[in-house]
Amino acid sequence: MVKKQLSSQARLPRGTSAKSAAPEPAEGRQLILDTAARLFREEGYATTSLRNIAAECGVTTGSIYHHFGSKEEIVTEVLRIGVVRVSEEVRRSVMALDPASDARTILHTAVQAHLRALLELQDYTSANVRIFGQVPLSIREKHIIVRDSYETYWHKLLQRCAEQAGFNPERDLRLTRLFLINALNGSLEWYRPDIASIQQLAHELTELFLDGLTRRPRSETNSSKRK
Amino acid sequence: MVKKQLSSQARLPRGTSAKSAAPEPAEGRQLILDTAARLFREEGYATTSLRNIAAECGVTTGSIYHHFGSKEEIVTEVLRIGVVRVSEEVRRSVMALDPASDARTILHTAVQAHLRALLELQDYTSANVRIFGQVPLSIREKHIIVRDSYETYWHKLLQRCAEQAGFNPERDLRLTRLFLINALNGSLEWYRPDIASIQQLAHELTELFLDGLTRRPRSETNSSKRK
DNA sequence: GTCTATAACTTGATAGAC
């Protein structure tokens, strides 16, 4: 309660300066957070006990309470970092694009970045998707603010695409956004790299949402791009 | 262990004959199952204790163990019934269609039936979607068989639609099916009847998956149907 | 078929030595 909320997102382990390139193993508070994120993702929130986390860190529960005030404080931070990571990954990828990129390129880039953050060894992002529905309501309500900001970003992205490409005005971008994010996050439960790569998933989902399942009768704006 | 596995899906409460139209309140085993499904959906699997279920039923934990051998046995049955209900709802709706129906009608009917089963006061179906990721791995593995059967049904349905409507051969029906079911089930977390009706959701999702976001340049097979 | 009572265990959290 007294502890200041530090910008823990990209904090380096204690004693690590910016110039040292080698990623040292996390310590103390950071190690606890990393371990909690991994266990939450693997076993769920309620099933993961503090003793469990402590044991994986090689410490006891007493030590954990020196860094965090409660289990809820840990999961709150894990959830927050999860959204921040995926959000930053998507924003950075889209920002790196040529500003004149067409809607297909923008959407594909954002979809692929989201999938990368979710499926590629990111305990925080996948823990967020998996345990959000398991944590107490009070924590969910506080976390909604963080999620909303990411959803708003997606909404603006879709609007930008809609203007650039002239989307069908009958489509509801709000519902589309929800369907899209649900389809993205759902992949966490069935994705396996040997069945389809992240690139394939991103390509397939983008084409599906832009063009649909039915065959396009010779279009003047379509089918020129194939990567 | 000794107890025979009855076809508990649509079983009527004891003492209820087929001709009595009034739905009597559930008793005994059925009441326990109904209550468990509701609490699992509301509070999650690990958070819902047997004392909790018993109290809501007006009995004690001792009584529960007369009807079920363990908590895992209860959740296994709740999960199974959840898939059976949604599966039967979708199959029945599609079967009631004119056999000559076009792909748009078939897909819309199946999507709407799935959403109805999931969102319209169905504790079992929504409990299944919500707690599947929370139950022990051993239970999940046993349950996969039930899920696979439903997913196979959807795959055949999409193939039938693809042949009827001539889908774009570049689309991957396997990935499409996964994206579609994820989009459907995800609605459980944000659906509110005052924002959009189930009919609107079904319409929007069907149009999106068939035609995509981009505008269709005058088609000969499209845009004739608007319900 | 429901109850009471309880065993055996795990949980989050705290107090205080070092």
Added chain:
DNA sequence: GTCTATCAAGTTATAGAC
């Protein structure tokens, strides 16, 4: 900053009376 020891409460499950 980490440890040991422990508390109070909650968990699943069982035994046996009625």
